[in-house]
Amino acid sequence: MRQHLAWLLTAAAVLTAAPTAPTAPTARPAHCPRLTGNWYGDNRARLQRVVDAYGTCSGHTGAVAAFDWDDTVTRNDTTDATLSWVxxxxxxxRPARWKDTSPWLTGAADRALTSACGTGAGALLATSSRPRCTDEIVEIREHGTTMSGAPAFAGRWNHRRTVPRYAWVSPLFAGRTPADLASYARAARREALAAPVGATRTLGTHTVPAYVRYYDRQRDLIATLHRAGFRVYVVSAGVEPVTEAWSRAAGVDAAHTLAIRPVLDRRGRITVRTEGCGGVPDGRGTVIPYIDGKRCLLDEEVYGVRGAAAWHRQPRERRPALAAGDADTDVTFVGDATGAHLVINRNKPELMCRAYDDADGRWLVNPMFLAPLPPRSTPYPCSTTAYTAPDGTPGPVRRADGSVLPDQPDAVY
Structure with missing residues (x-):
């Protein structure tokens, strides 16, 4: 008993201090689940401390861990893989009108899609034999522009709650059922996992990845967290039936997979509307799990926070112990974590500014586990443009006390 108590006090002290280089492990009870595999630097040791301190090794159960999905648990985007297969x-x-697929779709995009793909509900788009149609859809999804370079979306939206090209994917399946979409995702999954690493394919004139892989170390981390009594969630800006088709193989079931949820009609078919959050009603993509929207969805679904309060940082007991992400869309919920903020380095400016500033000493940066990116050639513009305001204006990244972060060099790759 005394040895166990001494170990608990040691673990608590480690978590309240800034992380240091790994040291020889203290004695641990035999039931402590252990991480395996190679991580960058001392990241595995630091993650293990969180597993030990918040889990069954310390007599606790029910702590929350939350993971972004695409390019955090997998290499390459599973929604894009599904859209490629489709x-x-x-x-x-085929929609009756392309304008129906997004409230922000521009006239230029409507004309481009109508010309390349046609209109008139009731038929399937012959995208396999109409490369112009495929090109317009892929260009709008990837870049938010038409093939001619015209903006595909315009108007006003909260840039920390939604992004139109992400919100656009679910309405493309209006008239189908979630089961239909899940079946497409499963077919795409089989194909993408069978493709060799590095494989590409052509969609119209676009070259896109043909393969997806689960990151073994992330799957091991998720399994270890489960063994330690954590509740593990995925929170993604993908479409929920697609993400669910992939996440279960990483040990996260549908009940713990949170993503864009299409509103269904009376016959159970997908509509152009998606579910709201934080007091914002269901709408046409007004809020999705994107930046602050990921916090909102976790607050509502995991902690039962209702109304506008779900947009705000909660007390420590209503925040994840561990959160992981790879992009600016993840920066809010990853920053909310109380034990460790795990960042997969994909050179995304706001997230990397927060990670390298390491304000609370709990940020862990890891290179991509497969085909990591080279280091960024110039520092991240933290002091000037790395932050995106709700109105879309770029600005400096600020700490909780209002001070501006200095520009940060890329150091982990």
Whole structure:
């Protein structure tokens, strides 16, 4: 008993201090689940401290861990892989009007899609034989522009709650059911996992990744967290039936997979509307799990916070112990974590500014586990433009006390 108490006090002290280089492990009870695999630097040791301190090794259960999905647990985007499969197999329903697919779709995009793809509900788009149609859809999804370079979306939206090109994917399947979309995702999954690492394919004139891989170390981390009594969630800006088709193989079931949820009609078919959050009603993509929207969804679904309060940082007991992400869309919920903020380095400016500033000593940066990116050639512009305001204006990244972060060099790659 005395040895166990001494170990608990040691673990608590480690978590309240800034992380240091790994030291020889203290005695641990035999039931402590252990991480395996190679991580960058001392990241595995630091993650293990969180597992030990918040889990069954310290007599606790029910702590929350939350992971972004695409390019955090997998290499490459599973929603894009599904859309690629759908476009090559003519599974997208043709809308009556392309304008119906997004409240922000521009006239230029409407004309480009109408010319390349046609209109008139009731038929499937022949995208496999109409490369112009495929090109317009892929260009709008990837870059938010038409093939001619015109903006595909315009108007006003909260840039920390949604992004139109992400919100646009779910309405493309209006008229289909979640089961249909899940079946497409499963077919895409089989194909992408079978493709060799590095494989690409052509969609229209676009070259896109043909493969997806689960990161073994992330799957091991998730399994270890489960063994330690954590509740593990995925929170993604993908479409929920797609993310669910992939997440279960990483040990996260549908009940713990949170993503963009299409509103269904009376017959259970997907509509152009998506579910709201934080007092914002269901709408046409007004809020999705994007930046602050990921916090909102976790607050509502995991902690039962309702109304506008779900947009705000909660007390420590209503925040994840560990959170992991790879992009600016993850910066809010990853920053909320109380034990460790795990960042997969994909050179995304706001997230990397927060990670390298390491204000609370709990940020862990890890290179991508497969085909990592080279270091950024110039420092991240933390002091000037790395932050995106709700109105879309770029600005400096600020700490909780209002001070501006200095520019940060890329150091982990």
């Amino acid at each position: 476009l090559r197999h003519d599974r997208l329903p």
